[in-house]
Amino acid sequence: MTVWEKLNELYTQIRIRYTNINFEDKQNNALKRIFGPDVPTLNELRNEVEMLFLNIHPIWEGNYPVPPAVVHMGGLHQKPPKELPKELSQLLDESPNGVIYFSFGTNVRPSLFDPTKIDMFHKVFAELPYNVIWKWDDESLKSRSDNVRIFKWLPQSDLLRHPNIKLFITQGGLQSTDEAITAGVPLVGIPMMADQWYNVEKYVYHKIGVRLDFEELTEEKLKKALLDVAGNESYRNNIVRLRNLMQDQPQKPLERTIWWLEYILRHGGAKHLRSPAANISWSEYLELELVSFILIFLFTSLILVVLVTRYILRKLFQLYRNYNKEKVL
Numbered sequence: 040m041t042v043w044e045k046l047n048e049l050y051t052q053i054r055i056r057y058t059n060i061n062f063e064d065k066q067n068n069a070l071k072r073i074f075g076p077d078v079p080t081l082n083e084l085r086n087e088v089e090m091l092f093l094n095i096h097p098i099w100e101g102n103y104p105v106p107p108a109v110v111h112m113g114g115l116h117q118k119p120p121k122e123l124p125k126e127l128s129q130l131l132d133e134s135p136n137g138v139i140y141f142s143f144g145t146n147v148r149p150s151l152f153d154p155t156k157i158d159m160f161h162k163v164f165a166e167l168p169y170n171v172i173w174k175w176d177d178e179s180l181k182s183r184s185d186n187v188r189i190f191k192w193l194p195q196s197d198l199l200r201h202p203n204i205k206l207f208i209t210q211g212g213l214q215s216t217d218e219a220i221t222a223g224v225p226l227v228g229i230p231m232m233a234d235q236w237y238n239v240e241k242y243v244y245h246k247i248g249v250r251l252d253f254e255e256l257t258e259e260k261l262k263k264a265l266l267d268v269a270g271n272e273s274y275r276n277n278i279v280r281l282r283n284l285m286q287d288q289p290q291k292p293l294e295r296t297i298w299w300l301e302y303i304l305r306h307g308g309a310k311h312l313r314s315p316a317a318n319i320s321w322s323e324y325l326e327l328e329l330v331s332f333i334l335i336f337l338f339t340s341l342i343l344v345v346l347v348t349r350y351i352l353r354k355l356f357q358l359y360r361n362y363n364k365e366k367v368l
Contacts, residue, residue, distance in 0.1 A: 086318045089309045092296060095213065096285050099241060108312040110299050112292040113285070114217045121197050127172075128201075130188060134170040137205035139265065140198060140224075142174035144212045147231050150177040156256070161187075163262045169205055169269065172198070199224050205269040211235035211242075220247070220282050225274035227264050229253050247278035 067080045079087075089108070093100070096113030123131070131138055141160075143149055149157070164171045165184035173180070175189035183189070195215065199207060199222035209215045211228040216238050219226055226248030228239030242248035249264050268274050290298065303309050316324050 089303055090299060090312070092299075096217075098281070098285055099216075099238075106312060106314040106317075108309055108314070108317075110295065112296045114221065115292040115296060116214055117196060117218060117221060120200050121194065123194065123197050123201065127190075127193070127198065130170065130172070131198075131201045131203045134203050136168045136170070137203050137269070138170045138172055138201075139164075139167070139206055139208065139269070140172050140193075140195075140204055141208040142193070142195065142215070143210040143229075143231065144215060147210055148176045149173075150175065156253075159256070159258050159261065163258050163265070166262065167265060196221070206248075206265065206274075208265075211239040213238055216241075220278055220285065223275060223279040223282055225268045225278055227251060227268055229256070245277060245281055247274055247281060 063081050070078045070081075091109045093109060093111050094113060094115055095111060097103075097105075097111050099113065100111070122128070161183055164187050167186070169186070171187045172193070173183075173187055173189050174191070174193055174195075176191065180187075180189045196218045198204065199218055204222070204224050206225045206227055207215070207219045208227045208229065209219065210232075211230045212235060216226070226239075226242050228235070228242050228248055229251045230236040230239045231253065239248075239250045243250055249268060251260060251264055288295075299309075322328070
């Protein structure tokens, strides 16, 4: 990251923290209104957490050092593969050049996009040699080309595992990303909100896909990205390698989660696994009191050295001046 990017990231983190504090105050007031004045605050509840389960893989998170009370269970939501519905399976099997899967998840309604953006997708898809399966939230989609099929719902995890899927156009949600990695399908990410920007940046970092910005998206950029990712085997090779790294574990995510839950039940809690820094403030964690003392000591020492040096130089100058006067006399 450049210095400017680091400053921008710092600003974003401070803004998010300030927003969360304000939002948490509203939540605390709502809790007290519903459950009574004695209900603990969210911060107090947070300090009583026995163990933290994270639905993310440490490789994807960045391999941060964590205490034993933090358990990674990335991919927990994924289930064993099932057979695809006949209509979907037939469409995939009868696509000799492969299929592009396009879905923006459950929180984004593509039918509400600007019509010019929808037309842009139509034009690009019509020029591709691949069939397109588009998860569309409305009953119909006007002006679509013959190679585009729309569905309101799709068994995404099973669909991605079909060998004829060439790539996945996604908004960058974590669960969708997990499913694409498991299936070994390259990605074209168009982030919309929340953690999606982070996830799509990881596509680029791990070289398993590319990022496109929705507001700046053009026909040329979209077509180039789709042809590049679909035609360049390095993206698929990289995501298969990443899948192998993530899945090479002694336990499956569900097994690991169950084991640690039973561990908590066996021992009546797991606070002995928490970090000593868990319940202290950030100023205590960063030892700002000690840092401040050292800085004050160094600053005071520097001032004393300057004053003593100045005093000595002044005395030497006076001696030198007196000596010259005596010499003249």
